[in-house]
Amino acid sequence: MRNRWLPVGVLAGVLFLINVIARLISRFAFDDDPSAQDTVSTVMFLVIGVIIAVQAFRWGRARPLDSWSGDMVAIVTAAMLLTVLVGPFISGDSPFVNGAGAFFAQIWLYLGVTIGGAILGYLLLMALGWDYRSQSLKRYEENRLAAARPTKNRRTTIRR
Incomplete structure (x- = not known):
């Protein structure tokens, strides 16, 4: 059980x-510059998307999609809830300080970046043919062809 949930918790x-x-950099380094804060936020979302893409790539090579996709959903959900509900207190605000629209916009942006990162990482893996399913099919084909080939020392008799 620990081997399954430890990576999920660590990644979240x-x-x-x-x-x-990113919030601390925005708060202390760029407190008066909204455009710099937007840049820090954009970089944060890019880093999060790349991390999710790399993780989807890694897990997609080793395990079938249905075994790691649930873990990915748990990671994204936990990290998103922490980011949206706890994160604003770090920057000295509350989650709903800018209204419900900004709150839900943050949720949609986070979901969009993480889902997009996971899809991008897995699609790249599939395009390279390194995903679990492609490798399983390749092994199956190799085993099937190896079983169909006759050996050199086998005598074949022809019945007439």
């Missing part, structure tokens, strides 16, 4: 830590 924590770092 890493994604939240990236958000914390």
